[in-house]
Amino acid sequence: MKKQSVFERLANAPHLVWSALFIIAPLLFVVYFAFTDRDGGFTLENILSLSSYSGTFVMSLGFSLIATTVCFLIGYPLAYCMSRASEKSRTILMVLLMLPMWISLLIRTYSLMALLDNGGLVSTFLTRLGFQKLTFIGTEGAVILGMIYDFLPYMVLPIYTSMTKLDKRYLEAANDLGCNGWQTLFKVILPLTTPGIVSGVTMVFVPSISTFYISQKLGGGSFDLLGDTIERQFQNAVTYHTGAAISLVMMILILISLAVMNKFSDSEEDIIV
Amino acid sequence: MNKDILIRLNGISKAFDGETVLDSISLEIHDKEFITLLGPSGCGKTTTLRIIGGFETPDEGDVFFDGKRINDVPPYQRQVNTVFQRYALFPHLNVFDNIAFGLRIQKRPDAEIRQKVKDMLAMVNLKGFERRKVSTLSGGQQQRVAIARALVNQPKVLLLDEPLAALDLKLRKDMQNELKNIQHQTGITFIYVTHDQEEALSMSDTVVVMAHGQIQQIGSPTDIYNEPVNAFVADFIGESNIVDGIMLADRSVRFAGHTFVCVDGGFAKNEQVDVVVRPEDVDVVPVEKGMLKGLVTGVTFKGVHYEIIVDVDGFKWMIQTTDFVAEGETIGLYIEPDAIHIMKKSEFSGMFGDYSSFSDELDKLSVITEDEEEE
Numbered sequence: 045m046k047k048q049s050v051f052e053r054l055a056n057a058p059h060l061v062w063s064a065l066f067i068i069a070p071l072l073f074v075v076y077f078a079f080t081d082r083d084g085g086f087t088l089e090n091i092l093s094l095s096s097y098s099g100t101f102v103m104s105l106g107f108s109l110i111a112t113t114v115c116f117l118i119g120y121p122l123a124y125c126m127s128r129a130s131e132k133s134r135t136i137l138m139v140l141l142m143l144p145m146w147i148s149l150l151i152r153t154y155s156l157m158a159l160l161d162n163g164g165l166v167s168t169f170l171t172r173l174g175f176q177k178l179t180f181i182g183t184e185g186a187v188i189l190g191m192i193y194d195f196l197p198y199m200v201l202p203i204y205t206s207m208t209k210l211d212k213r214y215l216e217a218a219n220d221l222g223c224n225g226w227q228t229l230f231k232v233i234l235p236l237t238t239p240g241i242v243s244g245v246t247m248v249f250v251p252s253i254s255t256f257y258i259s260q261k262l263g264g265g266s267f268d269l270l271g272d273t274i275e276r277q278f279q280n281a282v283t284y285h286t287g288a289a290i291s292l293v294m295m296i297l298i299l300i301s302l303a304v305m306n307k308f309s310d311s312e313e314d315i316i317v
Numbered sequence: 318m319n320k321d322i323l324i325r326l327n328g329i330s331k332a333f334d335g336e337t338v339l340d341s342i343s344l345e346i347h348d349k350e351f352i353t354l355l356g357p358s359g360c361g362k363t364t365t366l367r368i369i370g371g372f373e374t375p376d377e378g379d380v381f382f383d384g385k386r387i388n389d390v391p392p393y394q395r396q397v398n399t400v401f402q403r404y405a406l407f408p409h410l411n412v413f414d415n416i417a418f419g420l421r422i423q424k425r426p427d428a429e430i431r432q433k434v435k436d437m438l439a440m441v442n443l444k445g446f447e448r449r450k451v452s453t454l455s456g457g458q459q460q461r462v463a464i465a466r467a468l469v470n471q472p473k474v475l476l477l478d479e480p481l482a483a484l485d486l487k488l489r490k491d492m493q494n495e496l497k498n499i500q501h502q503t504g505i506t507f508i509y510v511t512h513d514q515e516e517a518l519s520m521s522d523t524v525v526v527m528a529h530g531q532i533q534q535i536g537s538p539t540d541i542y543n544e545p546v547n548a549f550v551a552d553f554i555g556e557s558n559i560v561d562g563i564m565l566a567d568r569s570v571r572f573a574g575h576t577f578v579c580v581d582g583g584f585a586k587n588e589q590v591d592v593v594v595r596p597e598d599v600d601v602v603p604v605e606k607g608m609l610k611g612l613v614t615g616v617t618f619k620g621v622h623y624e625i626i627v628d629v630d631g632f633k634w635m636i637q638t639t640d641f642v643a644e645g646e647t648i649g650l651y652i653e654p655d656a657i658h659i660m661k662k663s664e665f666s667g668m669f670g671d672y673s674s675f676s677d678e679l680d681k682l683s684v685i686t687e688d689e690e691e692e
Contacts, residue, residue, distance in 0.1 A: 213405040216372055219392040220399045221419035221470065231422070235409040 074295075077288030090289035097273060097290060104270040105297075107184070107259075108252030111191035112199075115248045116241070118192070119199035123240075124233070126200075127207035141197050149194055150257065156193060157261045160186055182264030190258040191248075198247035206240030207233075242305045250298055270294055323348045323473065323506055324369060329378035331364055338364045340530040341378070346474075346508060347523075351500050353509045355517040356527035357553070362510045363402075363478055365527070369508060370476050371395050383473075398467035399476040403483060404459045406451040412438075412462055413447040419470040437465040440499065457488045464499070474506045481516065493520055514554045518542065526550050528665075547660055551593045552669030558599075558634045559670020562592035562659070570659060573629055575608050577652060581659040591660040593670070596624070596637040598656030607649015616644050626672050633672040 048056075081087045126137045144152055159165050160180035167178055180186050214236065218228040234241075256271030263269075270290060277287030324346040331339040339361045346352055354362035367373040368380060371392035380387050387395065398419070406415050416437055420430045438444055441461035451459060460480060467475055477496075481489045497520050500507045511517055517524050518538040526533045526541060526549075534546045545551035548559050562572035567582030572592045584590060604610055611627035611634065622637045627648065634650070642648055 211405070213401055213403070214407060216392070217399070217401060217405040217407070218418075219372075220370065220397075220401075221466070222393045222422040224391075224393055227422060231418070232407065236407075238409075 074288045074291050077285050078292045080285065082282070082285070090285045091293070093286065094289055094293060100268055100270055100273050101293075101297075103267065104253050107188055107191065107267075107269065108249055111188050111195065111252045112245055112249045114188070114192050115196050115199040116245060119196060119244060120203055120241070123200050123203035123207050126204050127210070141200055144193075145197050152194060153190060153258055153261050156190055157181065160189075160262065181262060182266050184267070186262040186264075187259050187267055187269075190262040191252045191255065194255075194258065195248040195251055198251075199244040202243035202247065203237060203240040206237040210236055238308070242308065245305060246302060249301065253298065254294065321348050322346070323350075323383060324508075325381040326365070326368070327379045327381065329365070329368060329375045329380070331361075331368065331373060331376050338530050339368075339375070342530075342532055343378075344525060344532065344535070346506065348473075349504050349506055350522050351497070351507045351509065351520060352523045352525065353511060353517040353521040354525050354527060355511060355514060355553075356533075357512055360527040361530040362512075362527050366399075366476050366478055366508060366510050369474070370397055370399050396473040397476060398470050398472040398474075399478065400460075400463045400467050400480045402478045402480070404463040406459055406462055406466070408451060410451070411447070412443070412449050412451060412454070415451060415462055416466045416469050418466060423470075433469050434465075437469045440468075440502070441465045441495075456483050457492065460484065460492065464496070468499070468503065468505070471503075472505065474508060477507060477509045479511055480509075482511075482513075489516070496520065518554070524554075526553060528553070544658065545593060545660065547663035547665050548591050548593075548667075548669045549663070549665040551591075551658075551660065552665075556596045556635055556637075557670050558594045558596065558672070560592045560594070560632065561667075562590050564588045564590050564659065568654075570657065573609055573632065577608065577657055578654040579657040579659060580655050581657070584659065584661075589662055591662060591666050591670075593658040593660060594634075594652055594656055596635040597622075598652065599634065599636045599638075600651040600653075601625075601636065601638045601640060601642060602649040602651045604647055604649040607651055609650040609652075611648060611650060613642050613644050613646045613648060616642065635672045 078090055079086055079088070081089060122137075122141075126134055129137060157164075161167070162177075162179060162181060164181075167180065170178055210233065214232055215228055218232045223231060253269075254271045254274075256269065256275045259267045259269045259272055274287050274290050274294075277283040277290065322345045324344075326342055326344040329339055329342040330337070338359075342361070342365060344365075354365055356362050364373060368375055371387070371390060374388060382390075382395070382397075407418065410418065413434055416434045417430050420433060425433075434447070438446060441464055443458060443461050443465070446454075446458070446462075451462065454462065460483075463480070480496075481492050484492060493516060496507070496509075509517075509520065518541070521538055523535065524538055524541045525535050528549050534541060534550045536544070541550065542554055545554060545557075551557040551559055560572045562570050564584040564587065565571055565576065566586065567584075568579055570577050570579050570581075570590070570592060609629050611629035613625050614628050614633070615626035617624045619637075622639050623641060625636050625638060625642055627634045627636055627650065629650070636650070
């Protein structure tokens with residue numbers, strides 16, 4: 045290892061202090077609470093008791109997988125088009141994509157709630173058109189839609205970045221060697237943009253699986269996801285230990301999926317999120 | 318050379334953003350020919366190649382392949398493969414998969430693919446490199462993989478876009494020989510783009526010299542060198558002294574204040590012409606035996622010969638001689654009749670062929686900026 049200069053060490057110091065205070069220490073607390081009982085003694089009880097939450101784990105995993113998949117199916121073609129568009133339309137598309145991110149996630153979720161509510165804009169409009177009275181709020185669809193709506197930009201941006209880095213000579217080479225448009229997509233473009241895909245998937249999957257706000261506002265209280273459960277546990281001082289245990293297991297789940305995905309990308313670049 | 322014509326370009330024009338790159342190019346390419354498009358950067362040689370490959374569509378004119386018009390045929394349906402400048406090997410695939418790429422698209426059986434890739438690797442001297450990542454290969458090795466990747470598809474025509482430009486001199490010479498051998502072995506038509514005149518002369522059956530989006534001359538390397546049609550070609554191919562002259566009669570030309578016997582004829586009486594004399598064709602003799610007399614103003618040792626600059630009445634000649642001549646010496650120059658080549662006046666007259674501002678350093682500098690412009 046190269047010896048760090050005084051300046052480098054000084055420059056690093058604020059971040060190190062920050063990490064220690066706000067990342068390492070809280071993590072240690074989570075681990076501590078997960079393995080202790082109310083009297084501070086060591087126990088595996090908290091972890092073992094999690095089997096009663098298996099339904100929550102499965103549902104959270106399912107919702108976030110669906111949301112991630114849909115985000116990919118919308119985001120990948122969008123990123124492709126953006127990377128191919130003229131300078132001007134590229135800017136417009138980028139602004140359209142980024143605009144919602146300038147608004148707080150809470151406000152966005154509330155506005156989606158207002159739109160989808162019974163008697164909200166969408167249902168009023170559809171009823172006027174002669175549709176039966178439809179319910180959106182409180183359905184799986186609304187929760188997943190919320191996840192897609194809130195997290196789509198996080199899918200598009202990393203994929204877009206790797207698309208723009210893709211040298212168009214590779215596409216010409218593929219064309220030259222007999223690939224039509226679809227073959228070029230699957231044989232060259234997809235493999236060469238895998239690092240972007242892995243980042244995008246991670247950045248949508250992780251917040252989706254841990255969200256509590258979206259499911260509370262758009263799920264109408266009928267869907268208890270992992271985030272909701274953890275939040276509830278921590279609001280009650282007595283159940284800190286269960287909350288910590290759920291958090292720990294969820295973190296391990298996320299780490300495993302990241303590891304799997306990094307294997308998938310099969311590239312030299314490590315994806316760090 | 319009246320073998321069957323494989324590719325015919327007919328009045329091709331192309332402009333990018335209103336700037337004409339190709340101006341009504343017509344060209345016939347014969348089967349099994351090694352043809353080189355030669356010219357400085359911006360002359361339209363790469364665009365011509367890309368039009369044949371299908372990566373650009375001409376604004377005007379037609380491209381015929383085997384007698385069929387192929388203007389609108391996409392690259393993947395053409396029986397043409399390309400070795401790209403800087404190779405464009407797929408970074409996500411190893412050497413084997415890169416070479417097998419085209420065959421897999423054609424859905425050839427696995428055993429056949431394995432055999433063909435193996436044969437190709439043997440041909441380009443890369444046996445045992447199958448599993449290597451392309452990023453771990455040297456420039457020369459990547460170059461070979463790129464050639465193998467294109468040739469394995471047995472195209473009728475191989476397009477090569479300055480394939481050796483990124484290699485060092487020694488490697489470039491080796492690859493020139495190898496490419497020539499490969500072309501002989503496979504009998505595939507090679508269309509080769511380069512700005513290196515030496516490369517063009519040593520490899521090609523036919524050289525097409527291009528400038529300003531137009532073809533200046535098409536011919537065999539010896540024709541191009543010995544019988545350049547205008548000052549541009551004479552200057553671009555090798556070194557040339559290009560002097561204003563007057564054709565007194567057939568086989569008699571006056572330049573530099575002296576009347577010379579030459580071998581050319583067919584010009585009008587007293588027609589103004591450009592006279593080309595190659596530096597190696599001028600003999601250095603004692604002053605009293607010389608046809609011309611000049612003052613040596615510069616001497617550069619080049620290994621096989623000396624390159625000297627001689628001032629003859631204000632016009633600076635470049636002469637290559639194996640005898641040492643000192644700077645400041647006055648010498649006589651002797652020129653044989655068949656060393657004198659007469660050209661009609663052209664748009665390029667007076668632009669080239671005077672060595673008064675010549676310096677090696679300047680020459681290299683201008684080559685570098687040319688290369689950068691091409692990026």
